[in-house]
Amino acid sequence: MYTKIKPPTKEISKQAVKVWRMTEAITHIIIIAVLIILLFADDYFAWKDWIGWLLNGLVVLSLFHSVWSIFIEPALLQKYWRYDVNEEFIQTKRGAWNETHELIPMTKVQSVKLEQGPLLRKYNLYSLSIGTMGDSHDIPAIPEKEAYELRDKIAYFAKIKEVD
Amino acid sequence: MEEKAKRLHFIKIPFELGKLLKGNIFFIIMLYILNFGSEKTYMKLLQVSFLIYLTWRVLSIILKWYTYNYHIKEGTIHITSGLISKSYRSIPLHKVQNVQRRTTVFHRIFSLTSLTFETGTSGDEGSVAFEVISQKEAERLERAHSSNHNSIIDAEVPEERIAEDLEPVTKKTIHFTPTKRDVLKASFTSLSFLALIPIVATIYSTLDDFFDLENAGGYVTKVLDTWWIVTIAITALVCVAVTFGIVSTFVKYGKYEISSDQERIHIKKGVLDESAFSIQKEKVQAVVITQSIMKRMLGLAEVKLISAGSTGDEELDTNVLYPFLSVNRAYGMVEEILPAYKVERVMKPLTKQAFKIRMLRPSFLWLIATVAIYLFKPALWYISLILLVAIYTLRILNYKSSRYLLNGEFVQFKSGSLGTSFFITKRSKVIQIEVKRSKLQKVFGLATIETINRSKPVHHTKIQDVPVEYADVFYTWYIGRTKNIQIE
Numbered sequence: 001m002y003t004k005i006k007p008p009t010k011e012i013s014k015q016a017v018k019v020w021r022m023t024e025a026i027t028h029i030i031i032i033a034v035l036i037i038l039l040f041a042d043d044y045f046a047w048k049d050w051i052g053w054l055l056n057g058l059v060v061l062s063l064f065h066s067v068w069s070i071f072i073e074p075a076l077l078q079k080y081w082r083y084d085v086n087e088e089f090i091q092t093k094r095g096a097w098n099e100t101h102e103l104i105p106m107t108k109v110q111s112v113k114l115e116q117g118p119l120l121r122k123y124n125l126y127s128l129s130i131g132t133m134g135d136s137h138d139i140p141a142i143p144e145k146e147a148y149e150l151r152d153k154i155a156y157f158a159k160i161k162e163v164d
Numbered sequence: 165m166e167e168k169a170k171r172l173h174f175i176k177i178p179f180e181l182g183k184l185l186k187g188n189i190f191f192i193i194m195l196y197i198l199n200f201g202s203e204k205t206y207m208k209l210l211q212v213s214f215l216i217y218l219t220w221r222v223l224s225i226i227l228k229w230y231t232y233n234y235h236i237k238e239g240t241i242h243i244t245s246g247l248i249s250k251s252y253r254s255i256p257l258h259k260v261q262n263v264q265r266r267t268t269v270f271h272r273i274f275s276l277t278s279l280t281f282e283t284g285t286s287g288d289e290g291s292v293a294f295e296v297i298s299q300k301e302a303e304r305l306e307r308a309h310s311s312n313h314n315s316i317i318d319a320e321v322p323e324e325r326i327a328e329d330l331e332p333v334t335k336k337t338i339h340f341t342p343t344k345r346d347v348l349k350a351s352f353t354s355l356s357f358l359a360l361i362p363i364v365a366t367i368y369s370t371l372d373d374f375f376d377l378e379n380a381g382g383y384v385t386k387v388l389d390t391w392w393i394v395t396i397a398i399t400a401l402v403c404v405a406v407t408f409g410i411v412s413t414f415v416k417y418g419k420y421e422i423s424s425d426q427e428r429i430h431i432k433k434g435v436l437d438e439s440a441f442s443i444q445k446e447k448v449q450a451v452v453i454t455q456s457i458m459k460r461m462l463g464l465a466e467v468k469l470i471s472a473g474s475t476g477d478e479e480l481d482t483n484v485l486y487p488f489l490s491v492n493r494a495y496g497m498v499e500e501i502l503p504a505y506k507v508e509r510v511m512k513p514l515t516k517q518a519f520k521i522r523m524l525r526p527s528f529l530w531l532i533a534t535v536a537i538y539l540f541k542p543a544l545w546y547i548s549l550i551l552l553v554a555i556y557t558l559r560i561l562n563y564k565s566s567r568y569l570l571n572g573e574f575v576q577f578k579s580g581s582l583g584t585s586f587f588i589t590k591r592s593k594v595i596q597i598e599v600k601r602s603k604l605q606k607v608f609g610l611a612t613i614e615t616i617n618r619s620k621p622v623h624h625t626k627i628q629d630v631p632v633e634y635a636d637v638f639y640t641w642y643i644g645r646t647k648n649i650q651i652e
Contacts, residue, residue, distance in 0.1 A: 098603070108596065
């Protein structure tokens with residue numbers, strides 16, 4: 001890949017790892033809490049056997065999954081996420097194990113939007129979402145100044161309309 | 165072109181009333197026939213309140229018809245509707261992606277039709293339907309649409325092309341109408357005679373409700389003993405099934421007509437209920453040619469035009485050129501109706517590397533099935549084996565039929581194991597591309613390439629396990645699109 005075209009080079013913020021770790025931790029705590037409540041209910045109301053098995057299985061699975069998505073995944077995600085925006089295209093590249101390269105023509109961009117949840121706000125980061133005719137593409141966790149610049153840049157380039 | 169605002173044809177009112185009656189027939193019979201003159205208070209209450217509801221619906225149908233107005237001004241359709249909360253819509257005609265016309269038997273009686281303009285906008289707002297209008301009015305609207313397009317072309321196209329455009333646009337070429345042989349072939353390929361089975365089953369179960377067929381067994385056994393009655397009965401049944409198949413195929417595909425003029429393609433079909441589809445050539449987003457296993461054996465194929473607008477009822481397949489064309493004719497037809505398209509039949513096959521990766525790639529379906537069999541029913545171990553053989557057969561077939569090619573402006577993909585599907589589109593119509601590489605593909609130096617086209621919903625097409633060098637070429641090829649897109 002990328003013998004003739006320059007690969008995307010811009011990285012997303014290192015802080016993103018912390019944000020993702022926190023988000024994942026919270027999500028998993030909630031999921032496991034719900035499962036544990038269900039387990040107690042199972043014990044108390046004496047539900048059918050297989051329900052207990054299923055719940056135990058789910059708890060084990062989500063424990064494993066939480067190790068993966070809290071401690072390993074965020075760092076990999078950040079390390080391999082690349083993007084670039086020029087006058088004509090938006091390029092993204094992501095994934096360590098399964099690599100995905102996307103190429104979106106600027107003329108097909110219909111909206112750009114910045115989003116910020118409470119955790120992103122803590123680190124002064126924004127996630128940029130680019131809407132095209134087909135679907136929307138997110139570039140997660142960009143520092144504030146860069147995010148605003150990027151949004152304005154895309155909005156400016158996307159103004160050139162192609163006949164469809 | 166200044167004109168007065170128009171309403172839909174007044175027959176829309178009885179048409180809607182009929183629909184209302186049909187939808188509520190059960191309640192009407194329940195309340196006003198079966199329980200007529202009932203003494204019970206709650207029944208009286210129900211009767212009165214339902215009557216109020218019906219009156220309100222009837223009134224609203226009339227008012228809706230009365231307040232729904234449309235007119236065309238400067239290439240835009242303006243629609244006002246609503247009595248209390250007014251709604252005002254305007255639809256620029258050049259945004260229309262395709263036009264559909266549907267004439268049911270009901271429409272025919274009064275020489276009416278229904279016309280729908282499909283725009284590419286998502287949601288319900290995407291289509292503009294004129295449910296009941298006279299055929300003359302429908303023609304006028306369609307003309308307005310195409311003439312609007314002409315004026316834009318005249319304004320934008322450089323001089324040398326105007327000379328070509330001077331030819332009358334209405335010059336229509338008919339590319340295909342099915343012969344009797346085509347209909348016969350179609351009826352056998354689509355196995356339409358099998359459609360009789362559910363009908364017979366329904367009749368049987370309905371009869372069963374009235375007569376005790378289950379216990380008539382003794383009589384049936386007696387009949388079955390006489391072989392000649394059975395033979396006659398089976399022959400008769402086969403005849404009925406085949407006739408039924410041919411008739412139903414004829415009703416559906418009999419009066420097919422594929423035609424085109426300078427700028428649009430028209431597909432017309434249906435003997436009783438007519439449906440027509442038309443699309444501007446440059447609004448065709450992509451073309452897909454599919455072959456089911458049955459069609460592959462008989463050398464037939466189906467050509468589908470992908471439009472950015474909705475194509476209406478899924479079952480009607482309005483955007484399908486005749487689904488039983490011979491393969492060569494099908495490929496030829498693409499170039500014939502879309503002169504801008506060049507279809508290259510010889511495409512690149514997958515490499516040896518791709519074959520290896522496809523043999524090595526773990527099948528999760530098989531793994532899960534095998535584990536499940538091992539855990540719950542070890543006696544059924546042979547199912548796991550059969551599944552494995554089936555999966556590998558399909559993989560080999562898919563490997564053999566997969567093809568890809570970048571041909572100047574065009575990209576062509578072909579894939580499928582039992583049934584195959586061929587896809588061709590122009591670079592300018594691709595709205596996004598993706599290249600994907602899994603760990604295994606990296607080891608073998610392969611990649612998956614994917615195009616996304618406008619449609620409803622968006623049309624993804626991909627080909628797995630092409631050499632990574634080709635994926636690079638594909639990526640570079642797409643970057644080159646900026647050179648030949650038209651900019652407003």
